Amino acid sequence: MAHPEAWQFNDPVNEDHAPFYYTLIENPRDFSEIEGKVLDYRYHKIDAFAEEINLVFTNCYDFNGPLNEYTKAARLLERYYRDLMKLVFPYYKFPTTSVISPNQRPFVNRHKRIRELKVIAI
Numbered sequence: 075m076a077h078p079e080a081w082q083f084n085d086p087v088n089e090d091h092a093p094f095y096y097t098l099i100e101n102p103r104d105f106s107e108i109e110g111k112v113l114d115y116r117y118h119k120i121d122a123f124a125e126e127i128n129l130v131f132t133n134c135y136d137f138n139g140p141l142n143e144y145t146k147a148a149r150l151l152e153r154y155y156r157d158l159m160k161l162v163f164p165y166y167k168f169p170t171t172s173v174i175s176p177n178q179r180p181f182v183n184r185h186k187r188i189r190e191l192k193v194i195a196i
Contacts, residue, residue, distance in 0.1 A: 077150075077151055079147040083105050083134070083147075083148070085106050086106070086107070087099075098136075099133050103133060104130065105130065108123070108126050120163060120166055131148050134148040135148065
């Protein structure tokens with residue numbers, strides 16, 4: 075995605091920088107994976123494409139919480155994405171349950187969950 079904040083979501087999350095990400099996030103998604111599916115014509119409906127884009131944002135919100143820098147970048151990017159979708163697909167209706175504001179999402183305390191996982195691993 076050609077946006078200054080998109081670089082953070084272009085590639086899969088590196089667990090060296092985000093420990094336990096793949097344990098806590100059930101369906102990880104990044105823009106390179108979505109781009110590959112677009113180029114392979116794997117989206118047959120706009121809803122499937124939109125769901126995957128939204129998954130990038132919800133994963134970010136769920137993992138990082140409402141005040142994190144990645145969440146702030148995701149908010150900007152989500153607005154940009156929605157504006158683009160409105161231009162390209164003016165009749166597309168975003169599901170009301172798509173992406174909830176990060177401040178309204180139930181946030182699992184990531185640090186508490188990581189401590190629990192470390193205890194289980196011992």
